[in-house]
Amino acid sequence: MLLEYLIYATTFYLIGCQKTPQLTSNLNITTKSKYNYEKGPILIESRERVVIITLNRPDLNMKMYEQLKNEIQYFDGSNRNTRCIVITGIDKIFCAGIDLKEYVDDPNEIKDFEKKFFNFMKDLSIPIIAYVNGYCVGSGFTLALNCDFIVAKESAQFVYPNINIGKILRNDEIDNFKNIVGMNTSKYLLLTGKSLDASEAKRLNIVQDIVSDNDTLPDYIDHISKFPQQLLEKVKNQFTVDNDFFHPALDDIEKEGIKAILEKRKPDWKRFE
Numbered sequence: 001m002l003l004e005y006l007i008y009a010t011t012f013y014l015i016g017c018q019k020t021p022q023l024t025s026n027l028n029i030t031t032k033s034k035y036n037y038e039k040g041p042i043l044i045e046s047r048e049r050v051v052i053i054t055l056n057r058p059d060l061n062m063k064m065y066e067q068l069k070n071e072i073q074y075f076d077g078s079n080r081n082t083r084c085i086v087i088t089g090i091d092k093i094f095c096a097g098i099d100l101k102e103y104v105d106d107p108n109e110i111k112d113f114e115k116k117f118f119n120f121m122k123d124l125s126i127p128i129i130a131y132v133n134g135y136c137v138g139s140g141f142t143l144a145l146n147c148d149f150i151v152a153k154e155s156a157q158f159v160y161p162n163i164n165i166g167k168i169l170r171n172d173e174i175d176n177f178k179n180i181v182g183m184n185t186s187k188y189l190l191l192t193g194k195s196l197d198a199s200e201a202k203r204l205n206i207v208q209d210i211v212s213d214n215d216t217l218p219d220y221i222d223h224i225s226k227f228p229q230q231l232l233e234k235v236k237n238q239f240t241v242d243n244d245f246f247h248p249a250l251d252d253i254e255k256e257g258i259k260a261i262l263e264k265r266k267p268d269w270k271r272f273e
Helices: 002-015 025-033 064-079 098-103 108-120 139-145 171-179 183-192 196-203 217-226 229-237 250-261
Strands: 044-045 050-055 084-088 094-095 128-132 134-138 147-155 157-159 209-211
Touching: 025 044, 044 064, 050 064, 064 108, 084 217, 094 139, 094 157, 098 108, 108 139, 108 171, 128 139, 134 139, 139 157, 139 171, 147 196, 196 209, 229 250
Parallel strands: 050 084, 084 128, 094 134, 128 147, 134 157, 147 209
Antiparallel strands: 044 050
């Protein structure tokens, strides 16, 4: 209970609140009822071809990263029926960042593992979407940015509070961040530790869609899941730097898509499963 409170208090402090939240009212309800540590740090829910991975603790540690990687790897590769992975958090926290106690004990190991983990995320064959339900802080922010795109609830907050604790980003984090928001904006956000609400984050191209706090997953996630894995992988491969993506002839998926339009019918994607 105390550990959860410290994580909450640190998160609220780092995003610029004037007062440390007291362990009462909604905060008390949240810490008591929302996280169920007996179920483990990662919760898995399958909805037909969409897999929802829920972060069942506010901060990330090595054990959680390893399990997250194993689950993503399984659904991306071994389980060929999965078409889309969604990562989300619980209640009002998507992810409060790295476990600082573990980070202090061995920062180099954490940095090295994080870098490998986020490189691994870039090579996934199916879409992985961040469904940010609340505070998205530090390494949690990096996790969301390394997904294919971000859907945020209206109350979501995004922040790199690193300057407040003297912690700098890795080179890969900096490169990714400045490629999204630009050099000067990334400097501004990192130097000030400013928190962005969902609307500001969307204006800066961090967030691609905003939904109401009461909404469930958008319908287009189910729409994405109806396409064959081969096609989803092809679409993602278009964005890799070293991919010229030149084909002298139409492949079978393209032929089926074009043929369906000419014949005024829906494509038969089941042929490619």
